[in-house]
Amino acid sequence: MESEFSKAAGMPPAALILFKDRDLCVAVKPAGATSEDDGDQGMPALIARALSTKAGEVRPVHRLDRETGGVMVYALSAFGASGLSKSVREGRLEKRYLAAVTGSVGTEEGLWRDLLYHDPARNRSYAVKRMRRGVREAALRFRTAGAFDAGDRWPAGEILDIRLMTGRTHQIRVQCASRGHPLIGDRRYGSSASVPMALWCLEISFPHPRSGRMATFSCLPGEGTFLAMMLDKTGIKPDGSFPAPTGGGAP
Numbered sequence: 001m002e003s004e005f006s007k008a009a010g011m012p013p014a015a016l017i018l019f020k021d022r023d024l025c026v027a028v029k030p031a032g033a034t035s036e037d038d039g040d041q042g043m044p045a046l047i048a049r050a051l052s053t054k055a056g057e058v059r060p061v062h063r064l065d066r067e068t069g070g071v072m073v074y075a076l077s078a079f080g081a082s083g084l085s086k087s088v089r090e091g092r093l094e095k096r097y098l099a100a101v102t103g104s105v106g107t108e109e110g111l112w113r114d115l116l117y118h119d120p121a122r123n124r125s126y127a128v129k130r131m132r133r134g135v136r137e138a139a140l141r142f143r144t145a146g147a148f149d150a151g152d153r154w155p156a157g158e159i160l161d162i163r164l165m166t167g168r169t170h171q172i173r174v175q176c177a178s179r180g181h182p183l184i185g186d187r188r189y190g191s192s193a194s195v196p197m198a199l200w201c202l203e204i205s206f207p208h209p210r211s212g213r214m215a216t217f218s219c220l221p222g223e224g225t226f227l228a229m230m231l232d233k234t235g236i237k238p239d240g241s242f243p244a245p246t247g248g249g250a251p
Contacts (some may be wrong), residue, residue, distance in 0.1 A: 002030075006156050006195065015032070015125055016028040016050075016075065017047070017050050017051070018071065018075070018217050018219060019217060020035070020051065020074065020213075020224070021076075022077060022080075022209075023075065023077045023079055023080030023083070023209055023210055024049055024073055024074065024075055024076055024077075024080045024084065024093060024208075024219045025052070025073070025074045025207070025239065026071065026072070026073050026074075026204070027043065027046075027047050027057065027071075027073075027074065028069070028070065028071055028072075028117075028219050029043050029064055029068075029069055029070060029071075029072050029201075031066075031067055031068060031069035031180050031196050031197070031225075032066065032067070032069075033069075033071055034066050035062075035063035035064050036060045036063060037055065037060075038094070039132070042055070043058070043060070043072065044056075044058040044059075044060065044074070047074060057076060057220060058074050058076065059074060059075040059076075059080075059081045059082060060074060060075075061073065061074065061075055061084040061085050061093075062084075062088050062093060062167070062184075063136070063174075064201055065170065065199075066068065067186070067197040067199070068197065068199045068200065068201060069200055069201070069221065070097070070200045070201025070202060070219070070221075071201050071202065071203060071204050071205060071217055071218060072201065072204070073093070073206060073217075075195045078176075079209060079239055080119075080209050080210075082209070083207075083208075083209020083210070084206065086220075087206050087207055087209075089138075090166060090168075092207055093204065093205070093206040094136060094163070094164075094204065094205045094206070094250055095163075095164050095167075095201055095203070095204050096161070096162065096163050096164075096201070096202050096203040096218075097118075097160075097161075097162040097163075097164070097172060097199060097201055098145070098159060098162070098181055098200045098202050098211070098221065098227060099159070099160045099162055099176065099199045099201075100148070100158075100159055100160075100183065100184040100199075100227050100230050100231055101157050101158055101160055101176050101181040101182065101183055101199060102127075102155045102156075102157045102180075102181050102184060102191060102193075102199035102228065103155070103156070103181050103184050104147065104157075104158055104181075105142075105144060105156070105158060105160070105179070105181055106142075106229070107144070108143060108144050109141070109142060109143040109144070110125065110141070110142055110170065111139065111140075111141050111161055111187070112140055112141075112175050113137065113138070113139045113179065114127045114137075114138050114139075114140045114174070114175055114237065115127065115128050115129070115130065115131060115135050115136070115137060115138070116128070116136055116137075116168050116169075116171065116174055116175075117132075117134050117135045117136075117201060118136075118168070118169045118170070119133065124170070124173045125168065125169050125170040125171070125173075127175070127178035129173055132201075136166075136168055137166065138166050138171050139165040139173060140162055140163065140164050140165055140166075140170045140171065140172065140175060141162070141163045141165065141216065142161060142162045142163070143160070143161045144158050144159070144160060144161075144246060145158075145159040145160065145161045145234065146158065146159050146231075146234025147159075148153065148230045148233040148234050149228060149233065150193075150226075153193075154184060154193045154195065154226075155191055155192075155193065155200075157181070157226075157230075158223075159230060159231060159234055160176075160206055167222075170188075170189070172199060173186050173188070173197075175198070176189075177189035177190050179203050183197055183198055183199050184197070184198040184226065184227075184230075185197040185198050185226065186199070186225070188200075191203050195226040196225065196226060197207075198226050198227040200218070200220075200221045200229065202218055202220065202229055203216060203217065203218040203242060204216070204217055204218075205217075207219070225233065227236055
């Protein structure tokens with residue numbers, strides 16, 4: 001049966017642009033769009049359509065899973081691509097996520113460290129016990145932002161406010177699932193809920209390639225999505241804890 005949230009995962013005709021200058025563009029990726037070039041299905045094409053430019057001029061420097069929506073930055077010049085890529089390598093591009101997980105993690109805040117192995121043939125990651133070829137360390141910090149009861153159709157759970165310390169493939173999804181708290185809607189890693197995966201990149205921060213000043217941009221999940229509805233159930237509003245759904249500090 002089609003979920004009442006199915007339409008929330010569809011792609012709009014253009015990306016929501018939060019900021020643009022000659023070197024970069026900050027945009028909101030809808031769940032279901034690919035981060036990299038994928039014809040009309042990819043973010044470069046969506047951004048190009050919004051900016052009335054060519055998709056080849058929009059250069060990815062980081063990625064989100066197809067199922068994950070939220071804030072991303074793209075380079076619009078060679079200078080911007082070089083500077084942003086350097087920030088990614090040095091860990092200076094910081095990302096903050098909202099996730100709706102199954103059950104209660106049992107603590108208000110914490111640090112999770114794991115060893116993750118990614119199987120590229122299956123496009124699936126696993127938490128493992130020892131370091132070996134292909135295994136990388138993964139770490140994130142979280143706080144619980146509120147509990148919710150989604151009713152009889154979906155399991156109860158909690159909203160986690162997550163800050164990544166490393167950027168591994170499917171990292172948040174695996175670190176939550178390996179502890180028995182899969183993301184709501186993440187059927188690849190154990191959820192049975194028939195809704196789009198409840199993971200959203202809420203905020204990114206990075207030094208602007210030209211000025212060096214830190215810039216922060218944020219956007220909340222759109223109305224009508226499962227994650228937005230669960231945020232409402234917790235009583236969380238876009239106040240001091242969660243930034244308002246507009247672009248942040250421009251460089």
